[in-house]
Amino acid sequence: MGTKQQITEKITALLKDSKLSVTDTRMKILELFMKSNGALEHSDIETQAGQSFDRVTVYRTLQTFLDKGIIHKIPTTDTSVRYAVCKSECSEHDHHDHHVHFKCESCGTTTCLDETNIPEISLPKGYAMHNVEVVVSGVCKTCK
Amino acid sequence: MGTKQQITEKITALLKDSKLSVTDTRMKILELFMKSNGALEHSDIETQAGQSFDRVTVYRTLQTFLDKGIIHKIPTTDTSVRYAVCKSECSEHDHHDHHVHFKCESCGTTTCLDETNIPEISLPKGYAMHNVEVVVSGVCKTCK
DNA sequence: ATTATTTTTGCAACATAGTTGCATTTTTAT
DNA sequence: ATAAAAATGCAACTATGTTGCAAAAATAAT
Numbered sequence: 001m002g003t004k005q006q007i008t009e010k011i012t013a014l015l016k017d018s019k020l021s022v023t024d025t026r027m028k029i030l031e032l033f034m035k036s037n038g039a040l041e042h043s044d045i046e047t048q049a050g051q052s053f054d055r056v057t058v059y060r061t062l063q064t065f066l067d068k069g070i071i072h073k074i075p076t077t078d079t080s081v082r083y084a085v086c087k088s089e090c091s092e093h094d095h096h097d098h099h100v101h102f103k104c105e106s107c108g109t110t111t112c113l114d115e116t117n118i119p120e121i122s123l124p125k126g127y128a129m130h131n132v133e134v135v136v137s138g139v140c141k142t143c144k
Numbered sequence: 145m146g147t148k149q150q151i152t153e154k155i156t157a158l159l160k161d162s163k164l165s166v167t168d169t170r171m172k173i174l175e176l177f178m179k180s181n182g183a184l185e186h187s188d189i190e191t192q193a194g195q196s197f198d199r200v201t202v203y204r205t206l207q208t209f210l211d212k213g214i215i216h217k218i219p220t221t222d223t224s225v226r227y228a229v230c231k232s233e234c235s236e237h238d239h240h241d242h243h244v245h246f247k248c249e250s251c252g253t254t255t256c257l258d259e260t261n262i263p264e265i266s267l268p269k270g271y272a273m274h275n276v277e278v279v280v281s282g283v284c285k286t287c288k
Numbered sequence: 289a290t291t292a293t294t295t296t297t298g299c300a301a302c303a304t305a306g307t308t309g310c311a312t313t314t315t316t317a318t
Numbered sequence: 319a320t321a322a323a324a325a326t327g328c329a330a331c332t333a334t335g336t337t338g339c340a341a342a343a344a345t346a347a348t
Contacts, residue, residue, distance in 0.1 A: 126285035
């Protein structure tokens with residue numbers, strides 16, 4: 001995991017690589033993502049960060065991270081929007097998260113199963129495929 | 145597709161099979177689903193039905209249909225919730241929609257590709273799978 | 289067919305989620 | 319150290335979803 005300072009350095013580097021200003025909000029939110037073993041939604045961030053920053057700032061920060069390919073959204077069947085940090089292969093203009101997302105019905109956590117590949121899906125004639133999202137629900141390793 | 149009256153009879157039968165009272169709202173909303181070739185979200189229903197019924201009634205009707213296995217939700221990466229009618233194999237207690245959902249980036253329509261099966265996905269050790277959701281995005285047959 | 293019971297609907301009020309404009313503050317560049 | 323650019327916080331607003339309760343409609347019983 002690394003020391004507090006190592007994480008700080010890593011986050012700073014990530015922001016600079018993405019040509020983003022290094023601000024307290026961005027640092028703290030990225031830190032939350034790094035620490036968390038699952039995906040976060042807006043409300044998680046507000047809760048876990050205390051009352052330290054404005055709702056609007058959180059919305060804008062998440063949007064910025066999305067734009068830069070630092071985080072990605074995970075599809076859900078409710079109104080929540082879940083975000084997770086992207087693997088290094090993702091970039092601003094070449095965004096792909098071809099891994100399986102797993103939602104645990106017991107603890108509610110959503111995680112990215114980075115090792116688990118998505119098998120080929122053959123669409124009917126006439127359909128062009130750009131992206132595939134897979135969300136598996138069940139019981140995770142920890143809850144079992 | 146059938147005449148107006150045939151559709152009405154079909155919908156009435158569907159409601160009675162699900163042990164639901166036959167009401168104007170439920171008839172009209174189910175008719176919208178039947179007519180639509182794609183998934184609908186709450187706002188679509190309110191728009192397409194005119195101002196004829198209350199927001200709250202629409203929410204409650206959709207929830208009822210979900211409970212009875214008449215419709216199912218489709219995962220999205222935004223805050224919208226999309227619904228589509230279930231195939232006949234679905235029932236109240238045995239709900240499964242093991243087909244691929246396709247979201248067209250051009251026309252925005254989400255459709256169920258009932259013929260397209262979801263391939264096996266092997267999860268890491270320790271994970272138990274209950275359900276799989278697949279959403280493919282790209283360009284649909286019509287828009288191509 | 290009429291009435292009684294149950295269910296559904298619509299309204300009001302509320303709660304949560306997300307957006308926009310603008311002034312102030314912070315960050316970065318000079 | 320200062321100027322320019324970017325990010326933040328606040329206020330106000332829009333959209334989305336929920337709950338309780340009384341009125342209306344649908345089903346069941348007589």
